[in-house]
Amino acid sequence: xxxQEQSTVAEPLEVHxxxxxxxxxxxxxxxxxxxxxxxxxxxxxxxxxxxxxxLSSVTGVDYLPEGKTEVVxxxxxxxxxxxxxxxxxVPREDPVVPSLVGIYPxxxxxxxxxxxxxxxxxxxxxxxxxxxxxxxxHGHPLRKDYQEVYFEAENKPFKNRWxxxxxxxxxxxxxxxxxxxYPPDFTAEGWVPEGDxxxxxxxxxxxxxxxxxGRALNTDQIVVNLGPQHPSTHGVFRLVVTLEGETIVDxxxxxxxxHRNHEKIGERNTFLMNMPYxxxxxxxxxxxxxxxxxxxxxxxxxxxPPERAEYIRVMMAELTRIVNHLWAIGFLLNDLGxxxxxxxxxxxxxxxxxxxxxxxxxxxxxxxYFRFGGVARDLPEGVLDVVRELVxxxxxxxxxxxxxxxxxxxxxxxxxxxxxxxxxxDAIAYGMAGPVxxxxxxxxxxxxxxxxxxxxxxxxxxxxxYNGDVYDRYIIRLDEIRQxxxxxxxxxxxxxxGEVQTGKPQYQxxxxxxxxxxxxxxxKGELGFYVVSNGKPNPWRYHVRAPSFINLTAMGxxxxxxxxxxxxxxxxxxxxxxxxxxx
Amino acid sequence: MTDGLSNPEVxxxxxxxxQVAITTLDKVxxxxxxxxxWPMMFGLACCAIEMICTAASRYDLARFGMEVMRPSPxxxxxxxxxxxxxxxxxxxxxxxxxxxxEPKYVLAMGACASGGGPFKEGYNVxxxxxxxxxxxVYVPGCPPTPQALLHGLMKLQQKIDGQSIRSVRWYRKEAxxxxxxPILGPDLIDPRDIPHIKAHAPxxxxxxxxx
Ligand code: SF4
Numbered sequence: 001x002x003x004q005e006q007s008t009v010a011e012p013l014e015v016h017x018x019x020x021x022x023x024x025x026x027x028x029x030x031x032x033x034x035x036x037x038x039x040x041x042x043x044x045x046x047x048x049x050x051x052x053x054x055l056s057s058v059t060g061v062d063y064l065p066e067g068k069t070e071v072v073x074x075x076x077x078x079x080x081x082x083x084x085x086x087x088x089x090v091p092r093e094d095p096v097v098p099s100l101v102g103i104y105p106x107x108x109x110x111x112x113x114x115x116x117x118x119x120x121x122x123x124x125x126x127x128x129x130x131x132x133x134x135x136x137x138h139g140h141p142l143r144k145d146y147q148e149v150y151f152e153a154e155n156k157p158f159k160n161r162w163x164x165x166x167x168x169x170x171x172x173x174x175x176x177x178x179x180x181x182y183p184p185d186f187t188a189e190g191w192v193p194e195g196d197x198x199x200x201x202x203x204x205x206x207x208x209x210x211x212x213x214g215r216a217l218n219t220d221q222i223v224v225n226l227g228p229q230h231p232s233t234h235g236v237f238r239l240v241v242t243l244e245g246e247t248i249v250d251x252x253x254x255x256x257x258x259h260r261n262h263e264k265i266g267e268r269n270t271f272l273m274n275m276p277y278x279x280x281x282x283x284x285x286x287x288x289x290x291x292x293x294x295x296x297x298x299x300x301x302x303x304x305p306p307e308r309a310e311y312i313r314v315m316m317a318e319l320t321r322i323v324n325h326l327w328a329i330g331f332l333l334n335d336l337g338x339x340x341x342x343x344x345x346x347x348x349x350x351x352x353x354x355x356x357x358x359x360x361x362x363x364x365x366x367x368x369y370f371r372f373g374g375v376a377r378d379l380p381e382g383v384l385d386v387v388r389e390l391v392x393x394x395x396x397x398x399x400x401x402x403x404x405x406x407x408x409x410x411x412x413x414x415x416x417x418x419x420x421x422x423x424x425x426d427a428i429a430y431g432m433a434g435p436v437x438x439x440x441x442x443x444x445x446x447x448x449x450x451x452x453x454x455x456x457x458x459x460x461x462x463x464x465x466y467n468g469d470v471y472d473r474y475i476i477r478l479d480e481i482r483q484x485x486x487x488x489x490x491x492x493x494x495x496x497x498g499e500v501q502t503g504k505p506q507y508q509x510x511x512x513x514x515x516x517x518x519x520x521x522x523x524k525g526e527l528g529f530y531v532v533s534n535g536k537p538n539p540w541r542y543h544v545r546a547p548s549f550i551n552l553t554a555m556g557x558x559x560x561x562x563x564x565x566x567x568x569x570x571x572x573x574x575x576x577x578x579x580x581x582x583x
Numbered sequence: 584m585t586d587g588l589s590n591p592e593v594x595x596x597x598x599x600x601x602q603v604a605i606t607t608l609d610k611v612x613x614x615x616x617x618x619x620x621w622p623m624m625f626g627l628a629c630c631a632i633e634m635i636c637t638a639a640s641r642y643d644l645a646r647f648g649m650e651v652m653r654p655s656p657x658x659x660x661x662x663x664x665x666x667x668x669x670x671x672x673x674x675x676x677x678x679x680x681x682x683x684x685e686p687k688y689v690l691a692m693g694a695c696a697s698g699g700g701p702f703k704e705g706y707n708v709x710x711x712x713x714x715x716x717x718x719x720v721y722v723p724g725c726p727p728t729p730q731a732l733l734h735g736l737m738k739l740q741q742k743i744d745g746q747s748i749r750s751v752r753w754y755r756k757e758a759x760x761x762x763x764x765p766i767l768g769p770d771l772i773d774p775r776d777i778p779h780i781k782a783h784a785p786x787x788x789x790x791x792x793x794x
Contacts, residue, residue: 133707134671138769141706148706149770228675231624231654235631236672257672258628261705268704277701283629347639365632365726579628 028514031085055104080449106431132256235578266542290370296518324523335572374501416471420570430554433525440468446521624652628666685753
């Protein structure tokens with residue numbers, strides 16, 4: 001890529017901006033601290049001159065003892081390579097940071113999330129509203145001084161709830177009604193709930209779209225609400241669309257209906273306690289989530305798992321990918337109206353893989369199988385043979401079968417080809433990840449671009465398609481299943497004997513102070529975990545870069561100008577899981 | 584089929600066996616209802632995935648006459664609350680419950696729906712759907728396996744079997760009351776709590792509340 005050539009000649013950041021940019025010198029930290037007002041300029045330079053065109057993650061950290069709030073940016077080159085980490089530090093009391101939406105549109109939802117949960121205001125953000133909580137909620141929950149209704153103690157493990165044999169429930173100690181936080185001037189009668197009226201009103205004021213049937217017919221624009229209880233939203237997701245006739249003029253995703261406070265709870269848990277919680281992020285891909293989190297903490301601890309564990313990990317991650325893509329294809333077909341028959345085919349194969357997961361971890365879905373420095377236990381006897389039979393015999397046949405039934409089906413082609421097109425530049429700008437990004441012709445796969453575990457010695461191709469429409473996003477999933485099978489064949493051939501855990505298994509790991517960002521190519525895209533440790537048993541900051549969430553940033557772009565029935569297909573082709581969107 | 588329905592105490596003549604059943608109204612009525620419980624198609628979180636698997640070919644909910652999942656509350660008899668109930672979502676859940684015609688049942692699937700589960704301490708999590716809607720069957724597990732869900736559904740059938748049209752709440756004279764929809768205020772407000780909040784609000788500044 002040409003950016004890379006440029007990057008060799010362009011000056012590094014700290015040389016180009018000697019005043020505004022300084023390397024982050026805290027122990028265990030990396031990247032640069034950027035002066036607040038210089039941030040847009042620095043970001044533009046990093047994007048245009050250094051080639052960091054892909055802003056992956058934006059998040060904030062509340063450093064309460066120092067009285068500072070920090071915003072952390074992770075940017076990458078789509079040509080591959082490690083991250084550029086930028087940080088901005090602002091006072092905790094009234095944190096204001098310039099918004100990067102104009103430079104990297106992918107910052108849009110993430111900045112809204114940081115505002116919602118940490119109270120960081122991003123000046124210049126076009127739509128700085130709460131995103132996970134509702135408008136009118138009191139407080140910014142991820143700030144360290146925020147306490148929730150059932151607040152018990154700052155950190156886990158909590159004290160015994162059975163002192164002297166007497167059991168109590170936490171509600172009894174902190175009854176719901178007493179501990180609710182209301183603003184000081186709150187009165188029950190005076191409260192006007194901030195309903196949806198404002199949202200709908202905002203949607204109705206769109207200027208008439210250019211061209212299309214709508215204008216010729218001169219119809220009124222109407223605002224239609226889909227969800228949060230709707231069979232095609234894959235959970236509790238909500239879309240508000242403005243229609244002109246059948247054509248979409250504007251679309252806004254509304255989320256947070258499954259916001260389960262993953263990060264707040266994660267910061268109270270000990271490091272290992274978070275492992276089962278990661279299962280519940282993208283609950284179709286529990287093993288993949290485990291993988292990402294282990295990588296982040298292992299980076300901090302400076303350990304690597306033994307060979308055999310690495311192979312087992314990759315095996316589980318690739319099986320997860322197959323499961324996820326089967327599920328995604330099945331439910332995309334559901335959304336297209338092929339109600340449940342293709343999904344049943346997909347679920348049947350998924351069940352067989354789930355049996356493998358159950359055998360190794362004891363649970364079908366919530367595996368909790370990875371540990372820092374290895375996996376929880378070795379493979380039980382016979383599992384390798386089951387996987388062998390699946391990988392060599394059954395799954396390839398079944399994938400071909402799906403391929404034969406679906407790929408050239410006329411209705412599928414009519415509904416998918418040319419629908420919801422996302423050009424490659426937009427895909428990068430909006431921070432799309434995973435199959436959505438690669439179906440737009442950007443061959444970016446973390447397993448290749450920034451290899452982790454043993455992916456650098458495995459032989460596979462990064463699947464890529466070029467049209468960026470729903471059809472390509474469907475077909476790329478078939479491609480990826482085939483590549484995963486290829487990886488699995490090599491893993492099964494080469495898996496060595498030996499230990500599966502570095503050192504002794506521990507409940508309470510010692511994690512040195514510092515920060516780490518671990519990322520994996522999860523089936524839905526780049527899953528990143530940003531973990532900050534201050535040397536205590538609990539993480540100081542625990543943030544998840546959720547691919548489903550960020551992939552929704554471009555939803556509006558993809559849908560504009562399409563028909564209302566296509567929205568469902570486009571959403572299905574992005575393949576979201578609400579546990580991860582809302583966390 | 585008629586064998587299960589018949590009242591064994593009333594003899595049926597030999598030649599009519601298998602064609603005529605003598606039974607009670609309750610039994611026929613309950614038999615009809617228990618064999619065609621239509622769940623609402625409504626997935627909240629991880630548990631919903633296991634619910635879908637239960638409906639799929641391996642576990643096959645159709646064996647219980649329950650495979651007809653209805654996306655509309657107006658056509659469904661059973662709400663399977665399959666997942667974490669959040670404060671942002673509970674107004675919708677209550678509204679959906681109110682919209683379901685009676686007889687209606689609620690099954691709390693999984694630890695989250697039953698009592699908050701692993702996310703109980705969260706600021707946006709309602710610790711159990713039974714704080715707002717009445718629950719008939721609780722299924723433990725995180726997530727409950729499809730077998731566990733099936734067991735819960737069979738428990739529900741047992742419950743239906745035991746009901747009598749003389750005493751069920753939906754045949755009483757007075758109309759059943761709908762549940763007040765919670766309000767999204769500074770925190771979640773249960774309208775039933777408003778008198779309490781009114782009585783305590785001035786004294787309860789946030790600092791004092793935590794003290
Ligand atoms: S009970 Fe467990 S599996 Fe079910 S929704 Fe809650 S966290 Fe998910």
